[in-house]
Amino acid sequence: MPKHSRHPPESDDAVNLELALEWLSRLVTGYLRVRLEHSEEFLPPPLEFYSEDSPIELFIKSQDPTREEFAAVMIALAPHLRPGFFNKILGKLLPEGGELPEFGGVTGADQRSILPTGETAQYILAGHDVRKRIEVQRFFTSDHWFAKKRILWLEPVRPGEPVMSGRLCIDPELVEWVTLGTVGRPRFSAEFPAQAIETELEWEDLVLHPETLRQIREIENWINHNRTLIEEWGMGRKLQHGYRALFHGPPGTGKTLTATLLGKYTCRDVFRVDLSRVISKYIGETEKNLALLFEKAEFKEWILFFDEADALFGKRTDVRDAHDRYANQEVSYLLQRIEQYRGLVILATNQRNHLDPAFARRFQAIIHFPMPRPEERYRIWCNAFPPQVEISQEIDWRQIAARYELSGAGIMNVIHYCVLEVLADKTRRLEPKRLEQAILREYVKEGKVV
Structure with missing residues (x-):
């Protein structure tokens, strides 16, 4: 659709936005003259850009809108770029007011x-032509x-008022992208x-049971190859697009870290959903909160991580009163939205038996994160201490790993305590007594008996 001429400085994306606004101004002025002055038929001007890689033109290349669709986007975008845009045009066409x-x-x-x-x-775009007005109205139907x-939509109006009288809303992220060239992560x-979670660790730092790791690789394969499977191999007609x-x-066995590493190695943002902020005691509010979350995440290829999912996915109760009925509706609604989501959704729980068994069929993968075995605990102990700490020769990591059953997070808590202690007393040396004190401290905290 657009034409090009010379190239301005690469950072000057504002030049192309100015050209797009000028194109819209000529388009709106020309069409309004036809409507108001009954002048000859107006021929829309060509859209010209200086460069091919500005955000506004990348939007056109990626979405391939018709001229009328792009005009609708620009009509919504104009007040964000130039306040008073339409007031100025109407002021020129109606100099005496009215x-x-x-x-x-x-x-x-x-x-x-x-x-x-x-x-x-x-x-x-359509004036009083009913047929053309209906064509424009189709831009704001749910199947467009x-x-x-989630690019353009109409603000809801009061019951009985014309639907098209709703304010024209444009995705704030699209506004941010075409103006700044980037989109920041949404704030909690x-x-x-939901909050973005990241890690500086690598896959090599995560110690899992081999069977658990094998199943995680299956999820990684889905992330890397799902688009080919759905779009190029035509399996979108037979398979659901998302993955659950x-x-x-048990706590501390690597569930959150695994989700974060999946995002890191597949270049996906990972967001941990705070179910305490989603669930509301007010009827309908939970569904509303979930709808906002999934609408924001749609088409972003984000990984949504629901920690402590049994808070919402607990076993459904028998319906004894209205509260039970609405609680079950909330669960059903969330299941529906998760199944509709085209990306990866991970639910995590400490106790699988706390979840309703009927939910099992909804998941492509159910992965157990067991407590690490002695050989896995040994690997964690050997690789966790920084090289600045001198380990006493009396410490036998195999013996420690075999004797003390700790999760990966528990071992890291012990190590954290030990390295702080050796820094505080300036010895930089870890003795068996200090290590055993730290392990005992962790056992007491977890309510275990040595």
Whole structure:
């Protein structure tokens, strides 16, 4: 659709945004002259860009919108780039003032200039032609790619009011991307109750049972090859697009770290969902919170990690009252949204038997993270201490690993305590007595008996 001429400096993406706004201004002015002055038929101007790699043109290349679809996106984007954009155009066309109800538009709580509505897009692109107005209205149906990709939508209106009178809303992330060239991670909030998790560790630092690791590699294979399977091999008609996995096992056995490493090695952001912020005592609020979360995550290829999932996925109760009925509805709704999600969803729980058995069929993988065996604990002990710490020759890691049953996280707690102690007393040497004191300390904390 766009044409090109000379190249400005690479960082000057604002040049292309200016050209896009100028194109929209000429388009809107030309169409409005036809509507208001009954002038000759208007021929839309060509869209010209200076460079081929600015965010606004990459959007066009990736989505391949029609001219009218791109115009609708620009109509929504214009007030974010140039406040008063539509006021200026109408001021020129109506120099003596007056209203133009057909143009639509609203004002915001803190914004006095015109904010476009669906009616604005209809009037600009279709005028009073009912057939063309219906074509524009289709842009805002649930099966249009605007809605499926959460790019453009209409703000809900009061019951009985025309649907197209809703304010035209554009994805804030798209605004951020076309203006700044990047999109920051969403902040943890009530609207997005999830937090990005990262790690500096590598796969080599994660010690798992061989069977557990084999199943994790299966998930990694899905992440790396699912697009080929669904799109190129045509299996999208037969297979669900997303992947759901259940991690279960005692605390500290590597469930969270595994999810984080899967994201790190497949270049996916991993978000841990805070179920305490999702679940609400108010009827309907839990579903609303979940809807906001999944709408934000859709098409991002994020990995969603629900820790302590039994808080919401516990065994469904018999319906004795309205509270039980709504609790079961919440679970059913979350299952539905998880099955619709096209990315990877991981649920983690310490006790698999706390989950409703009926949920098992919903998962492609159910992976057990057992307590590490002596040989696995030995590997953790051997590789965990920094080289600055001198290990006493009296310490036998095989004996320590065989004698003390600790999870990986428990061992790391012991090591953390020991290295701080040797730093504090400036010895830089770990003796058996100090190690055993640290292990006893961890046992007491976990409620175990040596």
